[in-house]
Amino acid sequence: MxxxxxxxxxxxxxxxxxxxxxxxxxxxxxxxxxIPKPPLPKVVFDDPAAGPFHQTCGAGPPPAALDSLPDVIRALWAPLVLPITAPAFTTIDGEKKRLPPPSQLIHTEPLGQRICILDLDNREFADNGDIFSSRLPAWDNLGGPAAGFLSHYLYAMIHGYSYKFIRAPKYADRAPHWAKVVFTREMLKQYDVVVMVDSDAMFATPQVPLEWLLNYWKIGPDALVAMPEDPAGDPNFDARRRVNVNSGFIIAQAGEKTQRLFRDWAECPSETRYPGCAVWKERPFHEQSAFSSHVRYNFLDGYSIDSHPQYIRTIPCHEANGYPEVSGCGCVGQFVRHYWAHKNLTIPEFNHNIMAALTPLLVQAAYKQPGIVEDYRAKVLDGAQILDRRAR
Known part of the structure; x- marks a missing residue:
C-alpha cells in the first residue's frame, strides 16, 4: 500500500x-x-473607474515621483537649452539674433533660483480642467489660462528658476489687474529678478534662458523694470501719444529704487503724485495705462524715461508681445507671445512648446542609436526567402 x-x-x-x-x-x-518585484509608486484614486488623470488632489505632500519632476524636466531639456553666452539664436520665424560682444555681456553664469517666474490671478480655476480643481485635469479638458500657467512653470523648471503662484485678493476700489504691481514689488524682496507673466502670455522658445534674453536686450543692473511695447495703433497710445508699454510681461530687478518705483505705481490712482491717474482704477488698460501715461514720466523724484532711459527699458513689440495670428500689427512674439485677442491659443502654443522639444529627442533616441534600426534596403528578396541577417 x-x-x-x-x-x-x-x-x-x-x-x-x-x-x-x-x-x-x-x-x-x-x-x-x-514574487519579489521592484517597488512601484502608490497611487490612490477616489474613483477607480476615473483613471489616472482624475484623481483627487490631496492636501499632503506630493509623492516622491512628483518631487523629482523638476529634475526630470530639466534633464529632458538639457540638450536643447541655449547657453547663456551663445553668440546667436535663430527664432522660429528664421530671424537670427546676436548677442553683444563677450566683453559687453551682463550675465555669464546662471542666476538659478534668484530668478522668480511669477503667476498671479484671483479667479477660482476650480472647474474641470483647471489647475485648482479637486481632480487633476486631462489634456482634452485643459483651459487656456491653465495652459499659460503650466507653460510658465515648465519654463522655470527647465532653467532651474523659482516659481510662485499668487492667488490674489480682490480690490474694493479698483480692477484686480492692479494686484500684479503690489505682488511683483513684494516678490522683489525675496528674489533678484522677478518675471511677472499674464496667463495669456507664454515663452515661445522655452529653450532660451532669461539670462540670454537679458544679455540680448541689454537689461543691465541699472534697469529697474522692462516691459514690451504695445502695437503702434489706437487705442495703444498714452496721454502724450506715445506707444504704451504692456504689463502682461514684466521683468523687474530688485533694489531700493525699484521698490520706490513700484510703490509710486501702486499708489498712482490715489493722485497724491499723479493727477488724473484715478481714471485707471477701472478703465482699461488699468495699471498698464497708469504706468504708460504717468509713472514713466515722473519717478524717483522727478526722473523720466526720457532723461534716464537706463532705468525703464522698453522691449521691442515684435520680440515680446503679440503672436503670429496678428502679425499685421507688427508684433509676432518671437521670444514672448501675448495672446490678448485669442486667449485659448495658449493651448496649442503649450502643445508646441513641449512637442518641439520632445520630437528631436525622440528621433535621436529611436532612430539614431545603434542596434535599433536594421537596414535591408540594399537587398533584393527572391519570393519568400528568409533574410540572412548576418549578411547585411
Missing part, C-alpha cells in the same frame, strides 16, 4: 487538485505578492 493510500479521502482529493489550484492562483494574480 502506498503512503498516499493511507491518507483520508479528503486529503487525497486535495493533493490531486493541488496543481490545478496553484495554476488558478497564478492565473488570477494572487501569487503576485509572493
Amino acid at each position: 502506498t503512503p498516499l493510500q493511507n491518507l483520508p479521502q479528503s486529503w487525497r482529493r486535495l493533493i490531486f487538485f493541488l496543481p490545478v489550484l496553484v495554476t488558478l492562483i497564478l492565473a488570477t494574480g494572487f501569487y503576485n505578492g509572493l
Whole structure:
C-alpha cells in the first residue's frame, strides 16, 4: 500500500487538485505578492473607474515621483537649452539674433533660483480642467489660462528658476489687474529678478534662458523694470501719444529704487503724485495705462524715461508681445507671445512648446542609436526567402 493510500479521502482529493489550484492562483494574480518585484509608486484614486488623470488632489505632500519632476524636466531639456553666452539664436520665424560682444555681456553664469517666474490671478480655476480643481485635469479638458500657467512653470523648471503662484485678493476700489504691481514689488524682496507673466502670455522658445534674453536686450543692473511695447495703433497710445508699454510681461530687478518705483505705481490712482491717474482704477488698460501715461514720466523724484532711459527699458513689440495670428500689427512674439485677442491659443502654443522639444529627442533616441534600426534596403528578396541577417 502506498503512503498516499493511507491518507483520508479528503486529503487525497486535495493533493490531486493541488496543481490545478496553484495554476488558478497564478492565473488570477494572487501569487503576485509572493514574487519579489521592484517597488512601484502608490497611487490612490477616489474613483477607480476615473483613471489616472482624475484623481483627487490631496492636501499632503506630493509623492516622491512628483518631487523629482523638476529634475526630470530639466534633464529632458538639457540638450536643447541655449547657453547663456551663445553668440546667436535663430527664432522660429528664421530671424537670427546676436548677442553683444563677450566683453559687453551682463550675465555669464546662471542666476538659478534668484530668478522668480511669477503667476498671479484671483479667479477660482476650480472647474474641470483647471489647475485648482479637486481632480487633476486631462489634456482634452485643459483651459487656456491653465495652459499659460503650466507653460510658465515648465519654463522655470527647465532653467532651474523659482516659481510662485499668487492667488490674489480682490480690490474694493479698483480692477484686480492692479494686484500684479503690489505682488511683483513684494516678490522683489525675496528674489533678484522677478518675471511677472499674464496667463495669456507664454515663452515661445522655452529653450532660451532669461539670462540670454537679458544679455540680448541689454537689461543691465541699472534697469529697474522692462516691459514690451504695445502695437503702434489706437487705442495703444498714452496721454502724450506715445506707444504704451504692456504689463502682461514684466521683468523687474530688485533694489531700493525699484521698490520706490513700484510703490509710486501702486499708489498712482490715489493722485497724491499723479493727477488724473484715478481714471485707471477701472478703465482699461488699468495699471498698464497708469504706468504708460504717468509713472514713466515722473519717478524717483522727478526722473523720466526720457532723461534716464537706463532705468525703464522698453522691449521691442515684435520680440515680446503679440503672436503670429496678428502679425499685421507688427508684433509676432518671437521670444514672448501675448495672446490678448485669442486667449485659448495658449493651448496649442503649450502643445508646441513641449512637442518641439520632445520630437528631436525622440528621433535621436529611436532612430539614431545603434542596434535599433536594421537596414535591408540594399537587398533584393527572391519570393519568400528568409533574410540572412548576418549578411547585411
